[in-house]
Amino acid sequence: MKHSLRIGRIAGIPILIHWTFLLLLGFIIYSQVLRGSSTAATLAAVGFVLVLFACVVLHELGHALTAKHFGFVTRKITLLPIGGIASLEQLPDSPRQELLVALAGPAVNVLIALGLYPFVSGAAFAVPDIGRLTTAQDFVSALFQLNLTLALFNLLPAFPMDGGRVLRALLSFWLDRLRATRFAAGLGKLMALAFVFFGLLSNPFLVLIGLFVYFGAHAEALSVEFNELLRDYTVRNAMMTNFLTLAPTDNVQAAADKLLAGSDQDLLVVDAERVVGVMPRQLILEALREKRQSAAVTEVMKRDFETVQVGDKLSQVFANAMQQSNAFYPVLENNRLQGIIDLNNLTEFVAIRAALSA
Structure with a gap:
């Protein structure tokens, strides 16, 4: 997810926090100031929200680790103001596996609540007011109730909640x-x-x-x-085989000329059928603004880029491409260039298949 800050890694899974999460903390502080709360009460409210979202991380780890047990990889966990998202590379096709992965998150919240229950006050099921956590028991009681609420809310039979x-x-x-x-x-x-x-x-x-x-x-x-x-399709079925390339000896002006000559937005730098770099439109324009028309493309090109294989599942490539703002992949077979694939021709392929299936 765009505009997210990585704050750590647990069990090999990156933990990210979306910038809108800061709005939630700002709202909590603003609400406390309006109520005339003390600095201690404000800090307690902010601390409670942070602890609650630590429980959200554990909830998402429940999904991720259960998915890992079945051989599925979780790319990241992202925290939002209204919860968290565990981004799995692929969801289980087996109903039994999907059922267990979905139930694992709420089960973590239930386990947390059970662990807190011996320490809660008699008013544990009252509506918690995080702005008035005056004692440690208030803090624990509110955390107990909200973990139960998270479990029950996530079990509502609606996507994107676990119950769906x-x-x-x-x-x-x-x-x-x-x-x-x-x-x-x-x-x-x-x-x-x-x-x-x-x-x-x-x-x-x-x-x-x-x-x-x-x-x-x-x-x-x-x-x-x-x-x-x-x-039922692989990259070979959707890749483009008619595209423009650059040689390592070409300069930036030659790259600009090829941009004008066709509809390609990203150009590959190819040496003896091997891709050595990518020249996105943005890099070409930046080099032109810097008056580097005569510079070799090898001085400007992007050397770190993703590739796909002709036999890769198209559904997985499409899912990965949807996570990127400008997905563009050279397609290789035995390390040799066979074609290119990007989000535009992926969506075109989907549209054609949808029309044919209709």
Whole structure:
């Protein structure tokens, strides 16, 4: 996810925090100032939010480590103001595996709550006010209740919450994955509209949750639609074989001329069928602004770039490309250039397959 700051790594998984999370902390501090709270109360409220989000990280690690048990890799965990996201490279196709991965997160929150229960006060099930955590017992009681709330909320049968994945996994024992996803996503959208409706009447925060659920359900449905359309294809089926290249001896002006000569936005620098660099449009323009027209492309080109193989699954390449702002991959076979693939021709391939399947 864009505009996220990496704050650490746990079990080999990068932990990122989205910049909007800082808005949440700012809102907590602002609310405490408006209430006239003391510095100690304000720090306690901020500390509570940080501890609560540590529980969110553990929740996402529950998903990630269970997925790892089944052989699936988690690229990162990102913290947002309304929770966290564990970005798996690939979701399990097996309903049983998806069910266990989905349940692992809420199970972590339940275990945390059980661990805290012996230390909570008698008012553990009252609505917590994080602005008035006057004692350690108040702190523990609020943390206990909110972990239970996280577990129950995440089990609502709506994407992108865990309950939506649980529902899809259960339906997938009888239906194909696409139909199960459509049903779960449709239910998620209905639930999202209910959140928005009641939020407009009572609590604006519910509107935010409703919008998050609605677009999350929509994105999940699209993702599975795309995966189904691309399931039986490899990179070879979608790669472009008609593209422009540069030689290591070419200069920046030659690269600019080739930009004008075709529709390519990224050019490859190729030496004896081997890709040695990439010249994105932005690098060419920057070099021109610096009056480096005569500089060799090897002085400007990007040497660190991703590649894919002709036999790679197209669904996986598409999923990776969707995570990048300008996905562009040289396609190799036995280390020799065979073609290129980018997000534009991936989406074109998806559109063609959708039209043919319709």
